[in-house]
Amino acid sequence: xxxxxxRLFLLLCWCLSAAVWAGQSDGLLVLDRAHAVVQVGGxxxxxxxxxxxxxxxxxxxxxxxxxxxxxxTLNDRPSDPWGAYLPRLGNAYRFWLNGNLLQEAGNPDKVxxxxxxxxxxxxxxxxxxxxxxxxxxxxxxxxxxxxxxLSPITLGPADQVLALHQEAQRWRVQVSMSIAVFSxxxxxxxLVLWITQDDPRPGQPRRDxxxxxxxxxxxxxxxxxxxxxxxxxxxxWPWWGIVATASFAGWICCTALFCHHVAGWxxxxxxxxxxxxxxxxxxxxxxxxxxxxxxxxxxYLTAWLGLANLCFVAYALVYTVAAWRKPDVARWLxxxxxxxxxxxxxRDWLAIRISGSLNDNxxxxxxxxxxxxxLVYIVVMRFREASAQAxxxxxxxxxxxxxxxxELQESYRRLEQLAREQERGAERARILRDMHDGVGAHISxxxxxxxxxxxxxxxxxxxxxxxxxxLKLSIDAIHLPTGDITALLANLRYRLEPRLRACDIExxxxxxxxxxxxxxxxxxxxxxxxxxxxxxxxxxxxxxxxRVRIEAEAHDGLARIRLIDDGHGFDTRVPPRRGLKSMQERxxxxxxxxxxxxxxxxxxxxxxxxxxxxxxxx
Amino acid sequence: MWRVFIVEDDPDMREFxxxxxxxxxxxxxxxxxxxxxxxxxxxxxxxxxxxxLTDLQLPDGSGLEIIRAVRQxxxxxxxxxxxxxxxxxxxxxxxxxxxxxxxxxxxxxxxIAQTILDMKAGxxxxxxxxxxxxxxxxxxxxxxxxxxxxPPPQVLDDERPALSRREQEVLELxxxxxxxxxxxxxxRVSVHTVxxxxxxxxxxxxxxxxxxxxxxxxxxxxxxxxxx
Numbered sequence: 098x099x100x101x102x103x104r105l106f107l108l109l110c111w112c113l114s115a116a117v118w119a120g121q122s123d124g125l126l127v128l129d130r131a132h133a134v135v136q137v138g139g140x141x142x143x144x145x146x147x148x149x150x151x152x153x154x155x156x157x158x159x160x161x162x163x164x165x166x167x168x169x170t171l172n173d174r175p176s177d178p179w180g181a182y183l184p185r186l187g188n189a190y191r192f193w194l195n196g197n198l199l200q201e202a203g204n205p206d207k208v209x210x211x212x213x214x215x216x217x218x219x220x221x222x223x224x225x226x227x228x229x230x231x232x233x234x235x236x237x238x239x240x241x242x243x244x245x246x247l248s249p250i251t252l253g254p255a256d257q258v259l260a261l262h263q264e265a266q267r268w269r270v271q272v273s274m275s276i277a278v279f280s281x282x283x284x285x286x287x288l289v290l291w292i293t294q295d296d297p298r299p300g301q302p303r304r305d306x307x308x309x310x311x312x313x314x315x316x317x318x319x320x321x322x323x324x325x326x327x328x329x330x331x332x333x334w335p336w337w338g339i340v341a342t343a344s345f346a347g348w349i350c351c352t353a354l355f356c357h358h359v360a361g362w363x364x365x366x367x368x369x370x371x372x373x374x375x376x377x378x379x380x381x382x383x384x385x386x387x388x389x390x391x392x393x394x395x396x397y398l399t400a401w402l403g404l405a406n407l408c409f410v411a412y413a414l415v416y417t418v419a420a421w422r423k424p425d426v427a428r429w430l431x432x433x434x435x436x437x438x439x440x441x442x443x444r445d446w447l448a449i450r451i452s453g454s455l456n457d458n459x460x461x462x463x464x465x466x467x468x469x470x471x472l473v474y475i476v477v478m479r480f481r482e483a484s485a486q487a488x489x490x491x492x493x494x495x496x497x498x499x500x501x502x503x504e505l506q507e508s509y510r511r512l513e514q515l516a517r518e519q520e521r522g523a524e525r526a527r528i529l530r531d532m533h534d535g536v537g538a539h540i541s542x543x544x545x546x547x548x549x550x551x552x553x554x555x556x557x558x559x560x561x562x563x564x565x566x567x568l569k570l571s572i573d574a575i576h577l578p579t580g581d582i583t584a585l586l587a588n589l590r591y592r593l594e595p596r597l598r599a600c601d602i603e604x605x606x607x608x609x610x611x612x613x614x615x616x617x618x619x620x621x622x623x624x625x626x627x628x629x630x631x632x633x634x635x636x637x638x639x640x641x642x643x644r645v646r647i648e649a650e651a652h653d654g655l656a657r658i659r660l661i662d663d664g665h666g667f668d669t670r671v672p673p674r675r676g677l678k679s680m681q682e683r684x685x686x687x688x689x690x691x692x693x694x695x696x697x698x699x700x701x702x703x704x705x706x707x708x709x710x711x712x713x714x715x
Numbered sequence: 716m717w718r719v720f721i722v723e724d725d726p727d728m729r730e731f732x733x734x735x736x737x738x739x740x741x742x743x744x745x746x747x748x749x750x751x752x753x754x755x756x757x758x759x760x761x762x763x764x765x766x767x768l769t770d771l772q773l774p775d776g777s778g779l780e781i782i783r784a785v786r787q788x789x790x791x792x793x794x795x796x797x798x799x800x801x802x803x804x805x806x807x808x809x810x811x812x813x814x815x816x817x818x819x820x821x822x823x824x825x826x827i828a829q830t831i832l833d834m835k836a837g838x839x840x841x842x843x844x845x846x847x848x849x850x851x852x853x854x855x856x857x858x859x860x861x862x863x864x865x866p867p868p869q870v871l872d873d874e875r876p877a878l879s880r881r882e883q884e885v886l887e888l889x890x891x892x893x894x895x896x897x898x899x900x901x902x903r904v905s906v907h908t909v910x911x912x913x914x915x916x917x918x919x920x921x922x923x924x925x926x927x928x929x930x931x932x933x934x935x936x937x938x939x940x941x942x943x
Contacts, residue, residue, distance in 0.1 A: 587889075
């Protein structure tokens, strides 16, 4: 960016030196005296005049017509084509040589019509028209306050004179047009930025007006600088003159607001007053221009320009001091460019409005480019900053996501640990309950049997076998598939059948394949196992049965297990023994129905298990 | 007369089994050991046994090592495991190592000799829980093969111990609690045929454990696939 600025500065220096070089071209004939007949406000005057003939200066911006005759002699008739170069001519003109009309532009009779005085003029002089004694006659139409007139005429060989004209055209028209296009592009980009870079957060300004003011400034400037190529304005003069002044005023006012935003003063207390001042400056430019052009009082516009210069000299000073106090690349850049432009504006004011140069061109049009470049620099820097912030935000987000993931993993780990602990707790409780109800109960029974001395060895052995069987069933219960009654009964048969055989009890097996009952969890399965074990144990120890039949079937939402023996039975009306009581409690506990029917020769223990869900388990 | 090799670390229990074996005129105790090391050393020295009776939890290792060693050195020797609870984890591990059955520590002395003789006669006990586990293992193995949706390694084709339909039916009935006699009646075959099915199954389970390891290793890319 710094290199670009340096190159632009060198370019400006070069163009200034080129302009000086063009004014000093030697070896050519320069005509700067003429006999003029001018007609202003209905009165005609004839006089010898020197050129440039600055119409606005000499006639207080009042338009009119003029005819200028310039006689000159040549030693020889030139054999090559010649040309005439006029830095300023018009607003409309006819160009005669020795009575021959060589060129005309615009209608000299149509007041406030076309304007051909904005660019330089080149008139080719065909070979043979020039003699030793020649007379140029130039008729012009000059409109009110339109910088019309006639500049000195440079005559000479066509190639030399055309080179002067082309050089002047390059700087006045072509470079101006390039600047206009550049400004228009910058305006467009700024406008797009202003529209698209909105901040939806509450309490924040929705859009950054830096871009808006830059866009408006560049739009105004595009029109003002591009005016050099507009010979046929869309609205008649002097209205178009007011538009041109307003464009200039718009540019300086919007640029001031842009600078204010770059400095970060837009939210300050002085912003309201500053905006009002800028608006007043803008409106006063329209008034000054209108008075200058309609009332033919050019002093008003000169005064307004002087005032604007004064204001901006002060503003540039304040801005520079502020940038000095609170240094920032963007502020410094704006301050420097602002100072340079103010200096150019001052120079233009002095050269064109005060000293009244007709040929001179404004320099501020070139220096203004720096504002556009500054804006481009600011935008690039902001985007770089925004990208950096976005990267930081993304990294921060990624880091937070990682932290959250770790937290999540940790909480999962804790949950799993908790679940494992709960599982272990439940398992411990189950094992303790099994030991208490099963092995523990049987071993304590065995001890009591031994202590009492009344029990036979067979009874004792039976108690201990019960204990070991309970232990085996406890271990089997760990692997029992949830809700699988068939598996439960099959396993019980496998464990107890050797004892049934030892007791000479024949077993009949009538167990259907029953679908697993989902609600029967491990605890309920264990209770069911206890109940069937208890029933079989009773058959073996007390029933004196010869045959036991185990049935299992499921239909109508109920799975039924029935143990039928042919023993001598018992009275179901008397209070049940401990084993039977325990069976009833367990049945109630898991929500199944226990039904006991007994008579000599047929005892049926039936367990009804609802397949859909427990019956008031508690 | 079958020569029985007993490995049990508890001297009382070892004596109990020795006396149980001695009750039968068809059996004799070839040797007894209390540890894996002793057992392996005795296997090198003594004549080949016909039956191995081993506890699983030994002071210096697992009885499974002895079963594998016996199976490797004396293929004709049949192994029985001494188990306190006959729980399915231990029983399955023993079967997969090559055992053909198990004896409970609380078995009656007469039952010990009888179980050994039954085994030599072709019977192999299997509990409903073990049958259920075996069925579940085969089902999961088959479904995993289906998931892979490609031909299994050739080694499986050569050695795959697939269950026959009849073996599967027998297993299902055992899992439902039916005795061999009841199964024989339901299947209209002799009890001996049922026992043969079970014994074959035991053999397949021992192979299965090896093949499953190869299959899993191939699936995990540890072994190269063999194209057809």
